[in-house]
Amino acid sequence: MEKKTYIGIDLGATNLHFVLINQGNKILQEKVTPTPKETKKAINLIIATIKNFVQKTTAGIGIAIAGLVNQKEGVIYFAPNLGWRNVKLIKKIKRYFPELEIVLENDANAAAWGAYFLLGKRKIKNLICLTLGTGLGGGIIIDGKLYRGVNGTAGEIGHITINPQGLRCNCGNYGCIERYIGANYLVAEVKKEIKQNKKSVISKMVNYDLRKITPEIIALAAKKGDKLAKNIWENVGEKLGIILTGVINLLNPEMIVLSGGISGAVNFFIKELKGTLKKRAFAQSLKRVKIVVGKKNLGVIGVALLAKENN
């Protein structure tokens, strides 16, 4: 049997992440580089890096992106963090690599597929993967298959309502969970509270320049025992617990994976999250679900595995 390799690309607003994996899902080559602001430059960099990665054994390329995509046509409808709209990405790349299978997928779906292989070892057939970052994304594996829904938009856990009378969300709904625990909103909340003279080490950590506050800094402050920061994370845990209660009662999954940028702060919210689930979710369903923290590379490996799947 011929040995094949696959390229995975995670196209983020901050970084472009490339991997080359073999059939045993092992990373042979890896590169992380800042994403050029301009769409054309970013696409050129992707093409140049693929040329660098591609081998005779390479049979497919997978590209993951945070946003709404049309998998079949390979079109990015809208990637809000990148500001891309209606980009025919696959067509542009295919021109240079006509012999390769190229697939496009939402990053949370790709991470779910990666979790299915790397964390569930293909034995856990029903799982949910959350990507906690600027947005709150989700991917669903059912019966060992990626579940996309009727027009490919399934998995939007971030847009389940936690407060019907709550704040307006970008999606048009009111009180979506993402509107409370997305990275930007956490940062905004901290800023607001500091401006209201709440005591916190964060002010000093950013040299009193509140624009420099990031989720990483809020996590660092929590580690130092800062009360404001700890409250922020506990609130994330409780809110996530309320939404996951509904998801567990509805889907009775075997595994829930927490991935994405904010999952690095999981130590500061996992206790509140699990406590909320214990208080609220069906006991029979809860006892069968494993809550697992996923590594950052689930998406980029997952999308390479999706390219493999299509081969």
Place this chain on the structure above:
Amino acid sequence: MEKKTYIGIDLGATNLHFVLINQGNKILQEKVTPTPKETKKAINLIIATIKNFVQKTTAGIGIAIAGLVNQKEGVIYFAPNLGWRNVKLIKKIKRYFPELEIVLENDANAAAWGAYFLLGKRKIKNLICLTLGTGLGGGIIIDGKLYRGVNGTAGEIGHITINPQGLRCNCGNYGCIERYIGANYLVAEVKKEIKQNKKSVISKMVNYDLRKITPEIIALAAKKGDKLAKNIWENVGEKLGIILTGVINLLNPEMIVLSGGISGAVNFFIKELKGTLKKRAFAQSLKRVKIVVGKKNLGVIGVALLAKENN
């Protein structure tokens, strides 16, 4: 090819509903009779009626019940409305019909399976079926299969949270949607408002005996233009719309079926429900989902079809 028939039984707290169907899903024989209060009497009546219905062509029996069941072992763990606990129903019935395949299923799952055949004609592969009654149940069809989750408890739409600080639900959670739109709670809400001297034709309709208020009477009052009754149903529509927004954003289904007792009042809440979905749900997902009202026999036919499936 031999022509086979199947028996379906819907074991409700109020009525026992029996059907005999042929391979074309057509009802050949049907009976509805009050459910005896005592468990033993109810089981004896079920056995006697099966004897009456069974034919040489009969290959299987399906039994649907509102509650938590173990499909594999044929045990009713808990049926709250009947007050049944740990009843080994299939074993008891199998003794009399050893040659027949007998299956047990939660009534909302059975209704979803019925909807998949009767409403979706097996072409709509992903659908959600709600049973609106004393409780709010749900069944999920994914990829043309009944989705039960890892231990058979999937589909509990009624126990998604609509108000995290809300009223305690029977399940232990706070602010579940069922706690607001379940039949008993609707009735309790009307009683409370009438006692607080809210004007309503309902008082007169029940001869000032508030114990006689039922969802049917609230629907009838709404038909007469009663403001209190109309508000009650509009509130059902809005709350259901908020929860279904989350379900649509999460699962991107092709069809949502409203079935069960309260669905008879759908005319009084469908406008508010659809308005809420339009205001809140992802437009791309919403435009692809059909909202359909199901007949009362979806569950009883669905469970007969499940017996057929296992043959």
